[in-house]
Amino acid sequence: IALSGNKTFWFPGKPVNYQVAVTDKGAVVNKSRIYVSSSYTEGLDMAGAQLGHQQAAQTLVGQSLMLKSDCSACHKVDTKSIGPAFKQVSAKYQKRADAVDYIAGKVIKGSSGVWGEVPMPAHSTMKTSEAKQIAEWIMSLGAGANTTPSLPTAGKITTPSETKPTMPVLNLKATYTDMGGVGLKPLSDTYVINLRSNVIDAKDLKEISGFGRKDNKGDISLTFPEKNGWVKLKGIDLTGITAIGTSIQKNGTADYGFEIRLDSEKGPLVGKSDNITGQINVSPTADGKLHDIYILTKPNQEVGKDKPILKTLIFMSN
8 A cells, every 4th residue: 555645644634645556476456356445443553443344355255265166157246047146145134143154054055945946056065164255245245234345446535624532543454355276265465554643642652751641530641851851753754744733731930942853862853942832843854764753852941840741742744
């Protein structure tokens, strides 16, 4: 999956332009067998990211297995042939909880008298797992199926006008399933890109030095250091980033300056601010690389008991 813009963040109200490319060595890529989807999820570990994509992509495997078998000799997708159309079968069993197991059993053992006088031959050598995958594909064709159509292989995703704290990560996934070969079942591969919100809460700032972590009934914030300190963000693409904004709760009169450096505390300086109000402008960085971002801070005068509190960082784009 190729992105034309920033490869770390998505920005509210700005489209994400993407293009999916597939190679299948020794075979012609069938674009109808590419499944592309997007979703927004909570957390950066992707543990629960989009079961729907996995379900939809899995049906492509079932379709490939069907095409490799002799099923298509008697069944068509939309129209009745020697046997019923696959869509008719799907519609008939949509309300049956065990539809996948039931259909898979009929495929393996054969069937007669359900759809007419012509019996369906048994496929006793077919694996149960493969018969179930065929059945899952058949059931996905019904009017009651909840499979979401694939996004185009090239296009743009329109992002919401504002970020939701509970859904900060945009997942873009692409799966391709080939047709298999003689004695080989179809193979699938999935590629995933995760773009995080450009608004980063203090709770997600894990690597800090000098700052204190404050937990007020689950509301996490960072207390500014008495002396020097830094916040580190790993693997950040600065393409198109013009500034880093801060949401800071001021306590007392203490003021701080900022520096933004790449890859180490003493790395190249790409941004600077003399106080904690407003934003930190960032020099254009278009090398296309992922950098560790160090946001260093130091007090402009002696700091008393009351220190500012950092709530969020906001990466701003042009």
